Amino acid sequence: MAVGRLTGPLALLMPGQSAQYQGMGTGLYRDVPAFARVMDELFLLMGAAGDELRSDWLATSPRVPIDHADRSQPLLFAIDYALGRLLMDRGLRPTVLLGHSIGELAAATLAGIFDPAGAVRIVRHRVGQFATVPAGGMAAVAASRAQVQPYLRPGVEIGAVNAPRQTVIAGAVEPLRTTLDALRHAGYTWAPVLSTVPFHSELLRPVVVAAGPLLASLPARPPQIPLVSGYTAGYLTDAEARDPGYWARHPVDPVLFWPALTTLAGAGPQLLVECGPGNGLTRIARRLPQVRSGHSEVLALLGPPTHPYREAEQLAAAAARLGISPP
Amino acid sequence: MKQMTLSALEQIMHTCAGDDESTDSFQQAPERPFADLGYDSLALLETQSVIRREYGVDLSEQALSEAETPQQLVDLVNRWLSAA
Structure with missing residues (x-):
């Protein structure tokens, strides 16, 4: 595999449910202070639930398994967002963002649609409602x-x-x-x-209804970075970004990831970077004609699930390919 | 005796993945891992079932997981066909 520096417009792909695995991101939390700072900021915003989430995340035998939506959803959101912030704080400017399911909320936060406090409230509220969803x-x-x-x-x-x-x-x-x-x-x-909740099915309708008032009360701004919607497969419009209903419906609307990825890839040669745990989205992106022909390239920041002690090393290797100093 | 070629495997896997155009990347890089080629475990499971149907070779999940590249998978199927 080539090890040269990758250049060109930078697209961030932010994973959602099914990317989670036990221990994901915990090595970065221990070894990369800049990552830990953002994660702690988010845990703090979650209040007491954040303390519990963090200790379970760092535990070798968590009380609630990682595949449980109470754990996977807030942690995927937090890790996706923290990795994106890390890249941006080191001067990288993504040209476009695309998130899969909960990953779109992380993308929306990076794009400045919601501030981290608002996004955390949405995630917490959603997770709190999962108990009402039938098995x-x-x-x-x-x-x-x-x-x-x-x-x-x-x-x-x-x-x-x-x-x-x-x-x-x-x-x-x-x-x-x-x-x-x-x-x-x-x-x-x-x-x-691997999911305990039947995401994107009508069974989550009560979650959508319950989220209405919260979303209507939260300020939402137009995206500062273009975002391809995983639900319309088009570029998110300013009106959609400000529409509480658009965000509330995520748990029941189907994720149109491939159509959205096709829209994104159609903008021309670019580097598609998976900004979250694992390499599931870059693996899908490798099926794009633009990637198979070599016009666009893919890179997973963390690569396939690995032992936590290797994560910092993998991130440093990815940073080198992106031409930034190791975090 | 029927044997499997790299391009036959590539054809099967393109169909499994739903690619709308074909390339000859398997012949160019027969030892490139499936993961790097963008095939996930679901695509490999689907490939396993097509190989069962078209070649009469019933690969175990264990055997399948050990074949990490197109060449390894073709060799595995052909060993099976030769032994049959």
Whole structure:
């Protein structure tokens, strides 16, 4: 693999649910003070819940497992945002942002739509509502949205369009099981998505309704950095950025990641950097014609899940490729 | 005896990933890891099921996870076909 410096317009891809893994970012927290500072700022904004979240995050045997939405959602938001801030504080100016699910809230905060305090309130409120959501699950199917659609039982919906042939479905346990059985009989391959909450299904409607008043009360500004919406697959307009309903609907609206990524990639050659745990989004981005032809390149700041003690080293290697000093 | 070629595997995997254009990257870099080529575990699972259907080779998940590059996967399938 080439080790030369990467140049060109910089797109940040910010991951969401399914990127989480036990210990993610904890090595950076110990070894990179600038990262720890931003994380502590966010934990402080979360109040007592932030202390509990941090101690569970740093624990080798957490009381609540990382795949639980109470842990994965706020931590993914925080780590995505802290990594983005780290790059920007070192002088990098992203030209465009795209977040997957909760990653879009981190992107919106980097873009200045919400301030960190406001974004943390949204995340906390959302997480607080998950207990009211009926049990459900999610699965990734190796098929297009159109191929999957006819097999969906009532109560199961398209959760995300991740790639031309990777569609995530979400719903209540029983109809999800029968839907997956039908898909298997029809010859489709699928794998479970690690989530305790059936994100982007109608089961989260109460969360949307409950978030209305909070979102209406929070100031929202037009983005300072262009943001491609994972929900419209177009550039987020100033009106959308200020519309409380746009943000409130995220938990029920399907994530159109591949269409959004296609919009982003269509702007011309650029460097697509995964700004969060793991390398799931850059792996998808490698399927883009622009990346396969070598016109655009990809880089994951942290790379595949690794032992925490190697994270600072991986981030330093990524920083070198971006031409900035190691954080 | 039927054997699998790198380009046949690439064809299968392009179909699995839903690519709308094909390249011959497997032949150019047969030892490039699937991860670097943008194939995730779901695409590999799908590839496993197509190989079962089209070649009659039933790879275990263990065997599949050990084949990290196109060349390794082609070799694995061909060893199976030769032994059959």
